[in-house]
Amino acid sequence: MGLLPDPAGEVTLWIDAPPSEVWALVSDVTRIGEFSPETFEARWTRGSSGPEVGARFKGHVKRNGVGPTYWTACTVTVCEPERVFEFSVGTPDVAVNNWGYRLEPRDGGTDVTEYFRLEPVWFLRGYWLLLGALRGRTNKRGMRTTLERMKAVLEK
Secondary structure: OOOOOOOOOEEEEEOOHHHHHHHHHHHHHHHHOOOOEEEEEEEEEEEOOOOOOOOEEEEEEHHHHOOOEEEEEEEEEEEEEOOOEEEEEEEEOOEEEEEEEEEEEOOOOEEEEEEEOOOOOOOHHHHHHHHHHHHHHHHHHHHHHHHHHHHHHHHH
């Protein structure tokens, strides 16, 4: 990609809980509204009722926590219990970006990494060139907030 900013980012936080408990939380999309500063609700759709590759859900997003507000269609793309939960945003044919969680056991707890990456298509590269630094900082702040809120629930 050269001198262009990387259209991806991640934040890692150690949580004093086993991967099984962290997994149950990060893979339950219906709870994201408790944690995310932008996605205030989500629900399984099209007959899906839980995490598995191909499962569909939609998230209700308030961009930057202030608006605009819209629904996003999502599809689970990686589902490895207690290891990785990832989903794409967009239609099954045209994804815009990907979000996920990687879990790694460490010191009796779990390193939880939330990450995002844009799809490598020209219009998203252009968007990232113009607004990437700002959006990347917003995403990283949001991921840190999400993980800190999850940590507070899991360590109660």
